[in-house]
Amino acid sequence: MIKAVVFDAYGTLFDVQSVADATERAYPGRGEYITQVWRQKQLEYSWLRALMGRYADFWGVTREALAYTLGTLGLEPDESFLADMAQAYNRLTPYPDAAQCLAELAPLKRAILSNGAPDMLQALVANAGLTDSFDAVISVDAKRVFKPHPDSYALVEEVLGVTPAEVLFVSSNGFDVGGAKNFGFSVARVARLSQEALARELVSGTIAPLTMFKALRMREETYAEAPDFVVPALGDLPRLVRGMAGAHLAPAV
Amino acid sequence: MIKAVVFDAYGTLFDVQSVADATERAYPGRGEYITQVWRQKQLEYSWLRALMGRYADFWGVTREALAYTLGTLGLEPDESFLADMAQAYNRLTPYPDAAQCLAELAPLKRAILSNGAPDMLQALVANAGLTDSFDAVISVDAKRVFKPHPDSYALVEEVLGVTPAEVLFVSSNGFDVGGAKNFGFSVARVARLSQEALARELVSGTIAPLTMFKALRMREETYAEAPDFVVPALGDLPRLVRGMAGAHLAPAV
Numbered sequence: 092m093i094k095a096v097v098f099d100a101y102g103t104l105f106d107v108q109s110v111a112d113a114t115e116r117a118y119p120g121r122g123e124y125i126t127q128v129w130r131q132k133q134l135e136y137s138w139l140r141a142l143m144g145r146y147a148d149f150w151g152v153t154r155e156a157l158a159y160t161l162g163t164l165g166l167e168p169d170e171s172f173l174a175d176m177a178q179a180y181n182r183l184t185p186y187p188d189a190a191q192c193l194a195e196l197a198p199l200k201r202a203i204l205s206n207g208a209p210d211m212l213q214a215l216v217a218n219a220g221l222t223d224s225f226d227a228v229i230s231v232d233a234k235r236v237f238k239p240h241p242d243s244y245a246l247v248e249e250v251l252g253v254t255p256a257e258v259l260f261v262s263s264n265g266f267d268v269g270g271a272k273n274f275g276f277s278v279a280r281v282a283r284l285s286q287e288a289l290a291r292e293l294v295s296g297t298i299a300p301l302t303m304f305k306a307l308r309m310r311e312e313t314y315a316e317a318p319d320f321v322v323p324a325l326g327d328l329p330r331l332v333r334g335m336a337g338a339h340l341a342p343a344v
Numbered sequence: 345m346i347k348a349v350v351f352d353a354y355g356t357l358f359d360v361q362s363v364a365d366a367t368e369r370a371y372p373g374r375g376e377y378i379t380q381v382w383r384q385k386q387l388e389y390s391w392l393r394a395l396m397g398r399y400a401d402f403w404g405v406t407r408e409a410l411a412y413t414l415g416t417l418g419l420e421p422d423e424s425f426l427a428d429m430a431q432a433y434n435r436l437t438p439y440p441d442a443a444q445c446l447a448e449l450a451p452l453k454r455a456i457l458s459n460g461a462p463d464m465l466q467a468l469v470a471n472a473g474l475t476d477s478f479d480a481v482i483s484v485d486a487k488r489v490f491k492p493h494p495d496s497y498a499l500v501e502e503v504l505g506v507t508p509a510e511v512l513f514v515s516s517n518g519f520d521v522g523g524a525k526n527f528g529f530s531v532a533r534v535a536r537l538s539q540e541a542l543a544r545e546l547v548s549g550t551i552a553p554l555t556m557f558k559a560l561r562m563r564e565e566t567y568a569e570a571p572d573f574v575v576p577a578l579g580d581l582p583r584l585v586r587g588m589a590g591a592h593l594a595p596a597v
Contacts, residue, residue, distance in 0.1 A: 124551060128559055136567045138391045139519050143492045143526050145567075152567065159566040163559045165543035239396045266392050273396050290418035297550045298377060306381055306416045313412040314389045314398075314405065 093277070093335050095200035095253045096328070097229075099238075099262035100207055102308075103281055104325070105183035105215060108301075113179035118166070125160050127304035132156035134266075134308075137206050137237040146235040148208040153177045180207075181214035185221060188326035193224040195329035200251050202227040204244065204260075206237050227251060239270025247276075259332060261325075264308070269315020277335075280318040281325060284309045346530070346588050348453035348479075348506045349581070352491075352515035353460055355561075356534055357578070358436035358468060361554075366432035371419070378413050380557035385409035387519075387561075390459050390490040399488040401461040406430045433460075434467035438474060441579035446477040448582035453504050455480040457497065457513075459490050480504060492523025500529075512585060514578075517561070522568020530588075533571040534578060537562045 098104050107130050114129070115122025133149075133156040140146055147155075154173045161168060168176075193201055202225055205212055209230045216222050227250050231243040238244070247258055255275035262268050263281045271278045284305055292302050311317060320331055351357050360383050367382070368375025386402075386409040393399055400408075407426045414421060421429075446454055455478055458465055462483045469475050480503050484496040491497070500511055508528035515521050516534040524531045537558055545555050564570060573584055 124546070128556075131560060135388075135391075135519075136565070138388075138395055139492060139522070139565070140567055142391055142395050142490075143523055144494060145526060147567070155567045159563065162539070162566065163542055163563060164546055165539060237395075239392060241397060266388075269392070270396055273398060286415070286418060289416055293377070293417055298553055300551055300556060303381075303553060303556050307384060310412065310416060312389070312392070313415065314393055314400070314408045315396075 092257060093199065093259050093332060094257040095202060095226075095247070095251050096196050096259045096261060096332065097202045097204050097247050097251075097276075099260075099264060099267050100203050100205035100212060100215060101180075101183070101264075103261060103263040103267075104189050104203070104221075105185050105219070107180075107183060109182075109184035110179040113176060117176060118161075118164070121164060124300045125164075127300040128160040128163065129157050131304065131307065132159050138266075141237040141240055146237075148232050149206050149230075149237075150177070150208045150211055153180055153211075181211055182218050183215060185219040186325055188324055189219075190221060190224065192325040192328050193221065196332060199332070200226045200253065202229055202247065202251055204229045204231070204238075204247055206231050206243075208232050239266050239273065241270070241274050244271060244274035244276065259335070261328065265310060265312035265315065268318045269312050272316035272318065277320075278318040279320040279322055279328060279331060280311065282309075282311075282321050282323060285323075286310070345510060346452065346512050346585060347510040348455060348500070348504050349449050349512045349514060349585065350455045350457050350482075350500050350504075350529075352513075352517060352520050353456050353458035353465065353468065354433075354436070354517075356514060356516040356520075357442050357456070357474075358438050358472070360433075360436060362435075362437035363432040366429060370429060371414075371417075374417060377553045378417075380553040381413040381416065382410050384557065384560065385412050391519075394490040394493055399490075401485050402459050402483075402490075403430070403461045403464055406433055406464075434464055435471050436468060438472040439578055441577055442472075443474060443477065445578040445581050446474065449585060452585070453479045453506065455482055455500065455504055457482045457484070457491075457500055459484050459496075461485050492519050492526065494523075494527050497524060497527035497529065512588070514581065518563060518565035518568065521571045522565050525569035525571065530573075531571040532573040532575055532581060532584060533564065535562075535564075535574050535576060538576075539563070 111122045111126045114125040136152045154177050212228050234242045236242050258276045260271040260276040260278045268280045364375045364379040367378040389405045407430050465481050487495045489495050511529045513524040513529040513531045521533045
């Protein structure tokens with residue numbers, strides 16, 4: 092029986108593309124490129140640091156990834172500029188259906204499990220006005236490792252007091268879907284880009300950096316187990332959860 | 345004192361872009377895109393599988409990454425087609441200065457340490473006529489983990505009987521440079537693309553998939569330690585090694 096719905100933050104509840112305002116303002120004409128490479132390297136650096144046993148929190152990883160990205164353009168801003176720009180990751184726009192989805196999932200436990208550092212997640216949730224929507228906001232920082240390492244998912248059990256079988260994990264990120272399945276959660280993937288739409292975009296002439304990002308990040312990963320459920324948007328989750336055996340939600344509004 | 349020079353294979357001794365002949369032949373007009381996403385996902389899947397504790401050898405990872413890549417285009421070839429295409433990774437073109445560089449490094453021990461599966465590496469080296477150029481061809485498969493995990497670099501000591509301080513590790517891949525430094529080797533990075541050349545390519549209009557790949561993969565990683573040496577080509581290594589304290593090479597030819 093599902094007792095808790097646990098969400099990934101970046102790319103699932105919050106739109107990582109919303110940093111493009113800040114990157115375009117800082118470097119007109121380069122915003123789209125910087126946004127995609129920054130996010131890609133942010134993920135890579137979390138995986139590579141974890142694999143090397145050289146953990147640094149996601150705030151450090153986010154600034155390192157930004158420094159790399161700007162370096163490809165021959166730009167070498169100072170540390171304070173990097174920190175200012177990286178603040179954009181604390182002010183990401185929540186997806187428009189996030190708040191309603193979370194409200195409709197009551198009285199189930201609702202939590203975030205994210206690679207974000209604790210301060211980043213507190214700011215992210217507060218800036219979006221969602222602080223009261225969660226029973227817990229869990230950072231992998233407590234384990235000094237990053238998803239998809241199994242230890243990161245073990246935090247859900249420790250913090251919420253639920254077994255893996257009682258958890259529905261929700262993510263848009265393929266590697267996270269694979270990690271959560273590998274750990275033993277039921278998993279719903281939020282697939283906002285259909286296969287057909289991606290293929291159309293890829294065969295329609297030059298491939299923009301955003302399209303390259305979608306191709307790299309917005310499909311299920313073939314090395315990993317498939318999710319149990321796929322929904323096109325967060326707004327579809329309450330109906331899905333209502334249909335799950337034993338899940339007791341408040342009546343649909 | 346340097347007693348062994350150990351090389352990464354894919355992208356360092358062998359040109360991963362040389363699969364583009366096979367991908368373009370199979371999917372005219374899509375070859376460049378497929379080549380870049382295939383290689384990027386091949387690396388990602390090795391990192392993610394290692395981080396999740398779900399090792400599969402590089403041959404499996406290479407086919408999974410190809411299936412993902414073709415899937416983005418809405419293509420779903422059968423397993424035998426995937427295996428045929430993946431053979432392209434066993435016939436990569438060696439860089440033109442590889443053989444001469446290896447010859448000039450005698451009598452130092454020369455080896456490969458690669459994520460490649462044993463059969464892949466044997467075929468790769470044999471197809472390039474370089475089998476006799478190495479004292480050892482070492483696959484991380486023996487440790488069932490991938491670089492940059494420290495256990496993979498420990499194989500050099502076990503197979504060649506040299507201490508980390510006696511090894512010069514050579515790679516073009518930033519994550520591998522970081523992993524080898526993290527382990528304790530002296531490291532030379534082969535930087536075939538200068539920072540200025542990359543920046544010029546990035547600011548000259550639309551960003552092709554190959555340029556996006558260069559931006560993601562052909563710079564030093566900011567999270568990792570810097571290499572001890574940077575050379576523009578393999579051909580510069582013998583002179584570098586001659587200049588290293590105590591390294592006894594055959595006289596320059």
